Amino acid sequence: MKSGFVLKGDICYSRNPNVLHTRQDGYLVCEKGRVTGVFEQLPERYGDLPLSDFGGKLILPGLVDLHCHGPQFAFRGLGLDLELLDWLEAHTFPNEAKYRQEAYARTAYAMLVEELRRGPNTRVCLFGTIHLPATLLLMDLLEQSGLVTMVGKVNMDRNCPDILREESAAASAADTRRWLKDCAGRYRNTRPILTPRFIPACSGELMRELGQIQREYHLPLQSHLSENPKEVAWVKELCPQSSCYGDAYRAFGLFGAEVPTIMAHCVWSEEEELSLLKERGVWVAHCPQSNTNLSSGIAPVRRYLDRGLRVGLGSDVAGGCHTSIFRAMADAIQVSKLRWRLVEDGEAPLSLEEAFYLGTVGGGSFFGKVGSFEPGWEMDALIIDDAPLAAPFPLTIPQRLARVVYLSDDRHIVAKYVGGSRIF
Amino acid sequence: MKSGFVLKGDICYSRNPNVLHTRQDGYLVCEKGRVTGVFEQLPERYGDLPLSDFGGKLILPGLVDLHCHGPQFAFRGLGLDLELLDWLEAHTFPNEAKYRQEAYARTAYAMLVEELRRGPNTRVCLFGTIHLPATLLLMDLLEQSGLVTMVGKVNMDRNCPDILREESAAASAADTRRWLKDCAGRYRNTRPILTPRFIPACSGELMRELGQIQREYHLPLQSHLSENPKEVAWVKELCPQSSCYGDAYRAFGLFGAEVPTIMAHCVWSEEEELSLLKERGVWVAHCPQSNTNLSSGIAPVRRYLDRGLRVGLGSDVAGGCHTSIFRAMADAIQVSKLRWRLVEDGEAPLSLEEAFYLGTVGGGSFFGKVGSFEPGWEMDALIIDDAPLAAPFPLTIPQRLARVVYLSDDRHIVAKYVGGSRIF
Numbered sequence: 001m002k003s004g005f006v007l008k009g010d011i012c013y014s015r016n017p018n019v020l021h022t023r024q025d026g027y028l029v030c031e032k033g034r035v036t037g038v039f040e041q042l043p044e045r046y047g048d049l050p051l052s053d054f055g056g057k058l059i060l061p062g063l064v065d066l067h068c069h070g071p072q073f074a075f076r077g078l079g080l081d082l083e084l085l086d087w088l089e090a091h092t093f094p095n096e097a098k099y100r101q102e103a104y105a106r107t108a109y110a111m112l113v114e115e116l117r118r119g120p121n122t123r124v125c126l127f128g129t130i131h132l133p134a135t136l137l138l139m140d141l142l143e144q145s146g147l148v149t150m151v152g153k154v155n156m157d158r159n160c161p162d163i164l165r166e167e168s169a170a171a172s173a174a175d176t177r178r179w180l181k182d183c184a185g186r187y188r189n190t191r192p193i194l195t196p197r198f199i200p201a202c203s204g205e206l207m208r209e210l211g212q213i214q215r216e217y218h219l220p221l222q223s224h225l226s227e228n229p230k231e232v233a234w235v236k237e238l239c240p241q242s243s244c245y246g247d248a249y250r251a252f253g254l255f256g257a258e259v260p261t262i263m264a265h266c267v268w269s270e271e272e273e274l275s276l277l278k279e280r281g282v283w284v285a286h287c288p289q290s291n292t293n294l295s296s297g298i299a300p301v302r303r304y305l306d307r308g309l310r311v312g313l314g315s316d317v318a319g320g321c322h323t324s325i326f327r328a329m330a331d332a333i334q335v336s337k338l339r340w341r342l343v344e345d346g347e348a349p350l351s352l353e354e355a356f357y358l359g360t361v362g363g364g365s366f367f368g369k370v371g372s373f374e375p376g377w378e379m380d381a382l383i384i385d386d387a388p389l390a391a392p393f394p395l396t397i398p399q400r401l402a403r404v405v406y407l408s409d410d411r412h413i414v415a416k417y418v419g420g421s422r423i424f
Numbered sequence: 425m426k427s428g429f430v431l432k433g434d435i436c437y438s439r440n441p442n443v444l445h446t447r448q449d450g451y452l453v454c455e456k457g458r459v460t461g462v463f464e465q466l467p468e469r470y471g472d473l474p475l476s477d478f479g480g481k482l483i484l485p486g487l488v489d490l491h492c493h494g495p496q497f498a499f500r501g502l503g504l505d506l507e508l509l510d511w512l513e514a515h516t517f518p519n520e521a522k523y524r525q526e527a528y529a530r531t532a533y534a535m536l537v538e539e540l541r542r543g544p545n546t547r548v549c550l551f552g553t554i555h556l557p558a559t560l561l562l563m564d565l566l567e568q569s570g571l572v573t574m575v576g577k578v579n580m581d582r583n584c585p586d587i588l589r590e591e592s593a594a595a596s597a598a599d600t601r602r603w604l605k606d607c608a609g610r611y612r613n614t615r616p617i618l619t620p621r622f623i624p625a626c627s628g629e630l631m632r633e634l635g636q637i638q639r640e641y642h643l644p645l646q647s648h649l650s651e652n653p654k655e656v657a658w659v660k661e662l663c664p665q666s667s668c669y670g671d672a673y674r675a676f677g678l679f680g681a682e683v684p685t686i687m688a689h690c691v692w693s694e695e696e697e698l699s700l701l702k703e704r705g706v707w708v709a710h711c712p713q714s715n716t717n718l719s720s721g722i723a724p725v726r727r728y729l730d731r732g733l734r735v736g737l738g739s740d741v742a743g744g745c746h747t748s749i750f751r752a753m754a755d756a757i758q759v760s761k762l763r764w765r766l767v768e769d770g771e772a773p774l775s776l777e778e779a780f781y782l783g784t785v786g787g788g789s790f791f792g793k794v795g796s797f798e799p800g801w802e803m804d805a806l807i808i809d810d811a812p813l814a815a816p817f818p819l820t821i822p823q824r825l826a827r828v829v830y831l832s833d834d835r836h837i838v839a840k841y842v843g844g845s846r847i848f
Contacts (some may be wrong), residue, residue: 074816077830078823080757081775098817204802294759295773321830333504335762336718342766349719352503392498392532393522398500406501406745409833 004031006046007417009054009383011038012060012397013373014396017305017357021373022397027051028059030379033420037375054383054415056108058400061371062122062380062418063325064363066285067222067264067314069127070138070151071096071105076318080293084228087294089161092318096129096154096181097163098349098389103136112323114142118410119324122380122418123367125150125262125285125314127195130166132179139183145192146423148367148380152195152222153179157206158379166206173209180217189419191220198224199235199248207252214253220260220366222285223249227265228274228296244273246282256280264314267291267299274307283310283366286358288331293326298339301332305354312363313355325363329355329405352402383415384408425559428455430470431805431841433478435462436821437485437797441729441781445797446821451475452483454803457844461799461803468710478807478839482824485795486546486804488787488840490709491688493551493644493740494575495520495529497536500742504717507742508652516742519589520553520578530560536747537565542834543748546804546842547791549574549646549686549709549738552621554590556603563607570847572791572804576619576646577603581630584621589592589794597633604641613843614643622648623659623672631676638677644684644790646709647673650697651689652720668697670706680704681791688738688774690713691723698731707734710782714743722763725756726771729735729778735785737779749787753779759840776826807839809830 005229011026019198021038029036029046036046072092099105116124126142128135128151142149151177157166166172176194177199183192196202196210210271214221226232226245235245242248246269249255255263257280264285277284286301304311313328314320320328329352338349350358364371370378389412404412416423435450445462453470460470480723496516503515523529540548550566552559552575559577566573577600581590600618608615620626620634638645650656650669659669666672670693673679679687688709693701701708710715710725711722728735737752738744744752753776760774774782788795793801813827813836828836840847 078812078819078826080826080830081773106817111816222737252728289758292762295765297765298762304807334713334716338716338722338759338762338766341719341721342762348504389501391502392528392535395502402504403501406504 004029004046004049006049006051007059007381007383008044008051009057010397010400011059011373014353014357014361015372015374018325020353020356020398020401024397025055028373028381030420034376035373035377035379038373044363056387057414058384058386058397060382060384060401061360061364061373062382062416063120063359064312064367064371065121065323065325066125066262066283066363066366067287068124068310068323070109070112070256071099071129072318072324073115073364074108076219077321082294083230083348085230086292091318093161093164097161099134100132102133102137104136104355107143108256109134109138113145115323117423118413119144120252120382120413121323121325122283122416123148123284123364123370125193125366126152127222128153130154130156130164132175132182135179136182139187139190143187146189146418146421148418150191150193150220152193154195155206155210156195156197156201158203159200163265166239169203169205169209172206173213176210176213185289188284194219194221196223196254199245200238201342207254211253214259218330221254222262222264225263225266226268227291228294229268232268234371244270244276246273246276250276260366264316265296265299267297274303274309278307278309281310283305283312285314286311286332287316287320287321288328288335290316292331292335293321293388297371298335298343300344300347301336301350310362310365311358312366313359325359326405328407329359332358352405356401356405379417379420381417384412386412386416388412428453428460428470429475430466430473430475431483431807432475433479433481433483433807434821434824435483435797436825438777438781438785439651439796439798441778444777444822444825446568446782449479449819452797452805454844457803459797459801459803462797480811481838482808482810482821482828484806484808484825485784485788485797486556486806486840487544488736488791488795489545489739489749489782490686490787490790491706491711492548492741492747494533494536495553495675497539497747498532501745504766506718507654508718508720509654517585517588521585523553523555523558526561527666529555529561533538533562533565537569539747540571541847542837544837545705545747545749545808546840547572547788547794548839549617549775549790550648551578552582553767554578554588556599556606559603560606563611563614567611570613570817570842570845572613572842574615574617574644576617578619578621579630579672580621580625581636583624593627593629593633595639596630600634618643618645620647620678623669624655624662626644631678638683644689645678646686649687649690650692651715652718653692656692668700670700674700674704678786680706684790687722688740689715689723691721698727698733699770702733705734707736709738710735710756711738711740711744712752714740714747716759717745718743722759722767724763724768724771725774727761734786734789735782736790737783745782749783750829750832753783756782763811776829780825780829803844805841806837808836809838810836812836
């Protein structure tokens, strides 16, 4: 059983989008992997717990990445001169095909996992590839890292090159069942998540099979939605009976409601799709850098927040180049300003507080009580030595947070806790 | 006299916007601070020159920042929730007023100069403040750093708080002359540049004085142009006789032609202003991150390139948070994609090659033959150890450059040469 402990430092966290809670020289008490509370003075009853004094350093909740493609880390930063569908054909599919080879997968995934371990994210939802051994290998490495993750073997049986197309819906489903059997009981911190790539790559038959598997195993699900105008038009052609892209997932019982679901992007979601996302409690993974790099557009996040949708942030590596959700926070603020200026001046830009909320509580809620230091919440924490980001005048904790969001890198992270365990 | 030397490594540079020149395991020969040539095999006649073997590392030209506010480095990343004019009032002016105090200026500028020294830029055009001692202090520190820079004592005599307003046009001009006298003969690598803040902060009388000083001293000039819609509208009110914002500078003989001139931003320049920029050979400093952070918009850089305008990149710290022009390259590509998607699909996004050109040759041309490894050009070079950015498969030199642009930081820079001198 995990024992209790106390962290001392400059604590900063969110519990709603508009307010930062801060406590200079405060005490964060953790017991059994969960937060007991944040205190100005350490209550006597915790006086016997071991205390780590991070005086002068920031203590922040761990960050949550709701959308990352594990195999694509290998080619991040490359080939970013194409739009989504052409980019998939030219770069993504050929690169993902390499994960048939276990030796390659081992090398590539080790690089990814080491980056994730050292970075500021404590929880990540990842796409693997169609390949069973490689996906298990990724899960093994993630388990060893101490991060808490959900990982999906990808399903795709149409509209992709032979080398990456599963033989049939039945074969894809059988592989998925085999994968779930292999996962069972194997991990403490690594959960499988159903991962149909997106409607264009999944036949109706495959989606029905996945609906069946979902009902049997009660798995969460992740996929893509309304990322690029050409993709949206293509789905309209492929599913003429569906009233919107989201409705095409819904038709197979794979769009939220009883199925905890993440849909990445939602850049071009219109009224009906927004209502469906809201009704069915789907998490939107907002991936601002990817939507920029692939010329997809700028998602109307202000509208999502106003409607009370569930929203978190995603790196979408390798549409995005950066795994850090600090970067995604900065990107989210920045693109929201361009949207306000160039598209819709009724939608106010995101504030730093809102972006911080999205990257902690917003995405964390997909994992449960994660992303804040409220009592009873799982204790994911980053210790940040922001002294190298100091100004020639004193900074408040919110100002120091702003510096960390815009300017920090992995050098500044001196310790990292996930679910109450220190992973470095 | 600087002696000659040879650098060996993987060389990559630009001489026009569309082509990267690369030479794996090549030799870069430097004599008297200038490039002699790039060779596949080292010619015998250079066999006696000392050779530094940077095998496996990238050798790139130094980067050029055409627009940076020295005093604003202190508050980078803070207060980015306002538009330009409100941001100047709330954050910039109060922060710049602090540079009256030399002790503060010394601390703050030392932090900036150390960041610049360690970063990838080798040439920078900087705004100081109105303060003489602080501006000389900044110049002293820059001179010690080994960077080549142009620095301006700022002129501003209206529309700003008392604490930062020069007493009168005459007082501002007198201070400027005193500053130029103090600079004379003092530096090898640090040049003064005339720096009227922008039309709203400079009276007509002051602009006439500066025109006179410019003609006497033959100084280059830097200022701001058409950054924000409200600013543009304000200039229209202030200068009803001018046909556009640029024309307001021109009226005082301070808009290019015989005066080498940088105008930062040009986000909202219309047809007439573009023609004026072109005719008069003005350099546009494109500052994509600042234009995003301050919700200014996205400058139509494709249009500038198509018309043959002179364009370089600017960090615009602290409208931008990052001093590195690698970051400005990535930002320039990214915002050009959003502009293509959201504003004008006739303007193709920038390529990596184009962004690299802008951040090297494009800005470097303001300093002379700077930013390339063509024979006779000044030898500014970065040695980049990009091994930590490796992929699980071999990368070409252009792919490695892409990684460096999107993902590198100062850790990756292992040596830096400016004008043929190694500064670390």
